Amino acid sequence: MTDDVRRIGDNVRAARRARGMSLEVAAGLxxxxxxxxxxxxxxxxxxxxxxxxxALAQALEVSADALLGMPAPEIRPDRREFSLVPMQNVLLDAALDDPPDVAARPVAFLRSELERVDQALMKADYATVVRLLPDVIGELCVHAATGAEPDRAGALKLLIRACGSDGTCTLRHLGETNLAWISGERAREAAELLGDPVWTGAAAFGRAHARSSANRPRALMTSARAADTVEPHVGDDRFSREVYGMLRLSSALACQVVNDHDGARQHAAEAARIAEPLGDAPDAWELFGPANVGVWRTSLAVEAEEPGEALTHADAVEPRALASHNRRAALRIERARAHAMLGHNAEAVRELRHAERLSPQQVHNHPLIRDLIADLLTRAPGRDLRGLAWRMNLA
Known part of the structure; x- marks a missing residue:
């Protein structure tokens, strides 16, 4: 077993000692x-x-990312399958006022390519996503900078989807939070040029979740303001309702991070109200619908240290209503966390193995799950758990 298994605790100790703080002072803060x-x-x-x-990150004056930590990219097992260099290049070098010098395919074709990206992401096929997405983003930048209407507006909307939804989700699940943040920024820039309040809200959602919520990033903590801005523009169209609903769920998470449990429940209840008449649709933006709201409510209950309530929410979710492997894996992850809180170690391991089969990178790069597995190795070691730990470079 490597020294990495106690990474979060070790990082907390190292940060505290670097600050010259005693245990008592740091705990009190x-x-x-x-x-x-x-x-x-x-x-x-x-x-x-x-x-x-x-709270610890704030007390120790470090980012939450520094406490959560991740293995260096070059030693992650998934890096044998694909390279993120093209994605990095397009996010750092392509800009809406300085697009890449490439021949851009028609917007309609790029829309179909983005649909392929969406389908791959739903299957947690990150190799396909990172192969297709860089060219799509670069060529959409060309259309946004040089195209005439309506191609320009269409390209900006597709950029918000490509960078704000697909890009941030993929990069976050691969543990590349810095690139995820840049991807979210590219979506924000496209939304500013488009000038549509609903699409601005869609871009705000991507930025809100580009970094771990434990950092209390401003984009997440101002989600309620973004939702309030979108609310007057919510009409009969499904997309505006989906954007508004996802921003309310983001607002619930923002409340939970600062222990405002009542606020979290209110925002989640509003999201559930919006989702109920929409039902669950496989092509819904961010899969907003009753089933996904149930996944979020499960997570929020875990964060509130209410594992019984979390499992009640989880049991009410029909996994087949979630078209994405990522969201099904997220449900399994939150069930595992709830079972672990209750001391149901075997059940927690079983849920994690299910989640890994659905979306391995999402599980392998989840810092809280890495720490959970390290803890389970001391409490409930077994062949299945040791195999999972080995695949995560933890044993």
Whole structure:
């Protein structure tokens, strides 16, 4: 077993010592006891809530990413399957006022290519996503910069989807949070040029989730403001309702990160109200619908340290209503976290193995799950768990 298995606790200790803080002072700054922080640092207590990680990061004056940590990209197993260099190049070098010098295929064709990207992402086929997406983004930048209407507006909307939805989701699941943030910024820039409040809200959602919520990123913490801005423009069309609903779910998470449980419930209830008449559609934006709201409510209950409530929400979700392997995996991940809180170790391992089969990179690069597996290895070692840990470079 490598030293990486206690990464979060080790990182907390290293950050505290670098600041020259005692256990007592650091614990007091985040509203916890000296004994609690000592158990975290020694690996006897797993950090299960983003709100605790956020409070520690603030107290220690570091980013939450620094506490969560990730293996270096060159030693991640998935890097044998594909390269992110083309994606990095297009996000860093292509701009709406300075597009790449390439021949752009018609917008209609790029729309069909983006549909292929969407389908690949739903299957957690990241190799296909990162192969197709860079060219699509670069050529859409050309149309947005040089095209006439309506191609220009169409290209900007597709860019918001490509960078704000597909790009941020893919890069976050691959553990590339810095690139995910840049992708979200590209979507925001496209939305500013488009000038449509609903599409601006769609771009805001992507930026809100480009970084871990434990960082309390401003884009996430202002989700309620973004939702309020979109609300007057919600009409009968499904897309505007989907954007508004997903922003309300983001607002719920923002509340949960600062322990505002009542606010989280109110925002989630509003999202559920919007989702109910829409039903679950495989082509819904961000899969907004009752089933996905149920996944979010499961996660919110885990963050509130209500594992029983989380499993109640999870049991009400019909997985077949979730067209995406990513969202089905997310449901399994949250079920695993809830079972672990209840001490149901075998059930937690079973859920994690299901999640891995659905979306391996999403599981392998999830910092809280990496720490959960490290903890389970000390409490419930077994062949299935050891195999999962080995595939995650934890054993």
């Amino acid at each position: 985040c509203g916890r006891t000296k004994g609690w922080l000592s158990r975290v640092e020694n690996g006897r207590l797993r950090l299960e809530r983003r709100s605790d990680i956020a």
